[in-house]
Amino acid sequence: MAQTKTKGNTDIENQVIITVAGKDKVGIVAGVSNCLAKHNVNIEDIKQTIMQDNFVMMMLCDIGNLKITFKNFKDAMALLGKELGMEIWVQKKDIFDKMHTI
């Protein structure tokens, strides 16, 4: 899945989950992964599922080599979501780890 040659720092702080949800159509994965490559974000894992007739894709990414601020990256992804007609959320990963384990 490595899209960039440089392996980012796998510090938990750099791990984000990108969730893409909406009606299934051609070009979602391509659109999202293109944008991630452009921002030097490495995809470490992808899972997808169908939830209430919606396509949902979750990506574990490393933003260690991100060239812009996290806020700007988030905004860029939200904008991409609008273009693709999908909802895209970017969140730091540790919230998911902590909330579901004792």
Added chain:
Amino acid sequence: MTTFNQQNILETIRMIKIHHLDIRTTTLAISLRDCCTSDTKRTANKIYDKILKYAKNLVKYANTLEDDYSIPIVNKRIALTPISLIGESCDNVDYVYIAQMIDKAGKEVGVDFIGGFSALVDKGFTKGDIRFFEQIPEALASTKKLCSSVNLGTSKAGINMDAVLKTADVIKKTAELTKKEDSIGAAKFVCFCNAVTDNPFMAGAFCGINEPECSLNIGVSGPGVVASAIDELDKSADFGTVAELIKKMAFKITVAGELIGNKLAKKLNVPFGIIDLSLAPTPAKGDSVAEIFKAMGLEHAGAHGTTLALAMLNDAVKKGGIMASGFVGGLSGAFIPVSEDAGMIEAARKGSLTIDKLEAMTSVCSVGLDMIAIAGDTPNSTIAGIIADEMAIGMINKKTTAVRIIPVIGKKVGEEAEFGGLLGTAPIMKVNPYSSEIFVKRGGRVPAPLHSLNN
């Protein structure tokens, strides 16, 4: 390469996006014990400077965390050492001026509310306390973000009935001074029995005299998460199953608060104080404690069985939440404000929820009579009677109880008060029409209760 569990991610996103899981408040508690001087202006300036010093980055850092985790932090607040203590060494202290300077500092740092305009008078008044009580209405009427609270009783000291009577006067006068805005001033004032020193929730947050220089307290919220989880259970699921489910949800909600709290405290370079294990509603649909009662199987909040439903909910929230945080404190439990909860408003409109039922519910909830609007012409002695009853429940049961009641000047039962924002909409509720006057005017102190022979 690490990986992730997609079910966990979907559940978290559902909790945040659909069921309104949020961090209700990040409250920075700042001690003002080093701000006492003999001059009102100097004291007020010292307080102003200290607030700016510690809280200047609170909103900025909280917003960054909101972005990082896409979890809303609804309010950013400040809690101060009770101002009655800080101001009383000033000659001819002007508490209103101090209040206005605190409000100015609150605006400057961009917080939503700033609490601690408070006095602790459960055993009696000092000269400064009496002056403080006299100036509360004007202080509240001439500020926007300031919140005020007074502690009128404790299980150890009994109840200061002179203070109960004065408090009723304060509430009425504050309501009068803010009558153009449906008496909103009274919504920023609360009286307690057994007030806690690390509560992050308004209007009652203050920084206790036992608290450190500065610390961060967190209040979480997510009644919608609990309601939807119970709703998905089979209607024949037994009480043990329901309690277990609430515990699990409370754990998850609290972990989110613990995570954000620790990160924010680290950024601010202050110690993390406590997390308040709370289910605090907002007027938004689906963010309601009353919806939990419905999900449990009651037609409306207030129906017979509501007290048990609340007792079980409160207990399970504590049991589940306590495992999720190293430091638990504050008020911890389910809040039952009327105007701030869409389901409670609906139940009050239908007549299912009355003040009498609410009073019973406060014996098992986290705090007390909260955000209840009554007719503006309710006698002060009746308000004092309502407060006295609530103080009694707290004193005898060794729990925190409170009264935040709004006599809406110019409005009567059947009308509604509109406070806007988090404070919501309040149907004017009926109070008992018979007089408490001779009783409450006896004054003096109610002796502390016996702490054995518990029947």
